[in-house]
Amino acid sequence: MATPVLTASDVSKRFGPVQALRGVDFHVGPGEVHALLGINGAGKSTFIKILSGIIQKDGGTLTVAGREVHFRTPEDAIRAGIATVQQHPELVADMSGLDNIFLGRETAGRGLFARIDRAGLEARAEALLARFAVPLDLRQEVGQMSAVEREAVAILQALAVDGIRVLILDEPTSTLTEVEREDLFALMNQLKTRGISIIYITHQLEEVFAIADSFSVFRAGTCVARMSVAExxxxxxxxxxxxxxxxxxxxxxxxAGAPAGEALLELEGLGRPHEFTDITLQARRGEILGIFGLVGSGCDELSKTIFGALPAARGTIRVHGREVALRSPRAALDAGIFLVPGDRRSEGLALSRPALFNVPLANLRRASGGFWALRRGRLRRDAQELTRQVALHPPSLTTPASGFSGGNQQKIVLAKGLYSQADIYIFVEPTVGVDIGARAKIYAQMRALARTAAVVVISSDCDEVHGVADRTVALHKGRLVAPAARGFSRDDLLMAGIMGEVAA
Ligand SMILES: Nc1ncnc2c1ncn2[C@@H]1O[C@H](COP(=O)(O)OP(=O)(O)OP(=O)(O)O)[C@@H](O)[C@H]1O
Ligand SMILES: [Mg+2]
Structure with missing residues (x-):
């Protein structure tokens, strides 16, 4: 076997009372695409942050190309040839894509970085971009970009230095559509042929077989298995x-066992210019309605319109058969509609506040009735029950939301939705970044909600929509593609969402 590019042995890390990593052994060979797997909170991102110099290990050793290294800053890791795209890349919203790429590289302007010239970097960014196949204008402000475009900027930022030996991607595909994911895989294969090793974190297990040569599995902070994909x-x-x-x-x-009940939410001819047109559909009590749509299909805007966050230009919304004017999310909540948004970190969570604070945000009325002491006790009990239902780990209500792993932050927002006791639930991309065990629990929760409410699941994951919903439609370029009488099969649904056609 060739000398590994990167090894870790007996690496440990503790956050206060939480032993996030213990005795981790790990290696990746040259040109190897290595998947790093584990449920939410297993320690993947923590390990990656150590490999990229963002945090320091408490014990153990790291080597790069056979030599021991000590990373005290992200620059140390980059200098050793390790480039990382973090799980939630931090980009500066009011700067252009290009400026963000430079920002990551100019840093202190010492040593290696002093020699990087802007023109050279710009040329390299553009050259990489040409291969990336995601249409992207690097001069645009990052704040104006979609999630996919931001991910692309973060990857370009990571790659825009010389001598990269290892590229680490922490859940890059969670914001990408199937088509863009193929582009990313193509790019990864190119890097691999140039001898670059890739460490790749994902919760989409089929991706492991599609792209990886080998994988490691983390469980409760230790590496419990390492295997080749062939094996x-x-x-x-x-x-x-x-x-x-x-x-x-x-x-x-x-x-659903029983036929659906009355229509709780009815959209008729709903439209917003350039986003979606003539949307007519009903969500009924007792059913889960699935809407499959890729990024850019109009799904996101449609969900925000139903939630009163964007005004409809045309059409009507009826709730319980009565037409409503939803001028704000507050109005939608009052009408009994709850939305779990797709971009949860920016839209759904007060990151610095404890989980306990986040859960009742959506239902202050439920949280505020009765005497103070009673209220507090009830809130705590409710919140504890909810954290169990979404499998929050650790099940702590006092930890700030930012102290949870990525997938567990998502679960807090879901718990918030469940606490809202709405009649109509809209879940946008409900399980992005959530591991397979917790996913099963969340789907079971949706099914339970659908007993008394109407549940709408909007997702760019065709299997999720098909698997969880009783009835499915697709949104393609802002138009609804409705199934033939017999309903959509999984493949028909995929076709409808990607091509905008119903199979003959
Ligand atoms: N800054 C922090 N403060 C306190 N605890 C933390 C912090 N970061 C992570 N942890 C804890 O360390 C453990 C590992 O978290 P980590 O983010 O590495 O998980 P992960 O495997 O990346 O999960 P996910 O799939 O959800 O992204 C978790 O129990 C988490 O709550
Ligand atoms: Mg993580």
Whole structure:
């Protein structure tokens, strides 16, 4: 075997009472695409932050190309040839894409970085971009960009230096559509042929078989398995089982047994110029309605319009059969509509506040009735119950939301939605970044909600929409693609969302 480019042995890290990593052994070879797997909170991002110099390990050793290294800053890691795109890349919203790329590289202007000239970097960024196949104007402000475009900027930022040996991507595909994911994989394969190793974190297990050569599984802060993908295929091991440490049942709950009840939410001819047109649909009590749409299909805007965050230019919205004018999210909440937004970190969470503070935000009325002491006790009990339902880990209500792993932050927003006791629930991309075990729990929750409410699941994950919903439609370039009488099969739904056509 070739000398590994990067090794870690016996690495540990503690955050206060939480032992995030213990005795981690890990290696990646030259030109190897290595997937790093584990449930939410297993320690993946913590390990990556150590490899990229953002935080320091408490113990253990790291080597790069056989030599021991000590990373005290991100620049140390970059200088050693390790480039990282973090789980939630921090870009400066009011600067252009190009400026963000430079910002990451100019830093103190010492040593290596003093020699990087702007023209050279710009040329390199443009050259990389040409291969990336995501149409992107680097002169645009990052704040104006979509999630996909921001991810692309972050990847370009990571790659825009010389001598990169290892590229680390912490859940890059969670914001990408199927098409863009293919582009990313193509780019990864190119880098691989140039001898660059890639460490790749994902919760989409089928991606492991599509792109990786090998994988490691983290569980509770230790590496419990390392295997080649060929080996895994041959022995038919279940990746989900390795991650969870136990057998997994069906991810999706059974479909609704009874026929759906009355229409709780009716959209008629709803439209906003250049975003979506002539949307007519109903969500009924007792059912989960699935809307499959890629990024840019208008799904995001549609969900925000139903939630009163964007005004409709045309058409009507009826709730319980009565026409409503939803001029604000407050008005939508009062009408009994709750939205779990897609871009949760910017729209759904007060990051510096404890989980306990975040959960009742959406339902202050429920949280504020009765005497203060009673209220506090009830709130705590409700919140505890909810954290159990979404499998929040650690199940702590006093930890600031920012102290949770990425997937667990998502669960806090979901808990907030469940606490809202609405009649109509709209979940946008509900399980992005959520591990497979917790996903099953969340789908089961949706099914439970749908017993008394109407649930709408809007997602760019076709399998999720098809798996969880009783009835599905697709949104393509702002138009609804409705199924033929027999309903959509999984493949028809995919076609409808990607091509805008119903199969003959
Ligand atoms: N800044 C922090 N302060 C306190 N605890 C933290 C901090 N960062 C992470 N942790 C804890 O360390 C553990 C590992 O978290 P980490 O973010 O590495 O998980 P992960 O495997 O990346 O999960 P996910 O799939 O949800 O992104 C978790 O229990 C988390 O709550
Ligand atoms: Mg993470």
């Amino acid at each position: 895994a295929r041959e022995s038919r091991v279940s990746l989900a089982e390795l991650m969870l440490g136990e057998a997994v049942g069906d991810v999706f709950p059974p479909k």
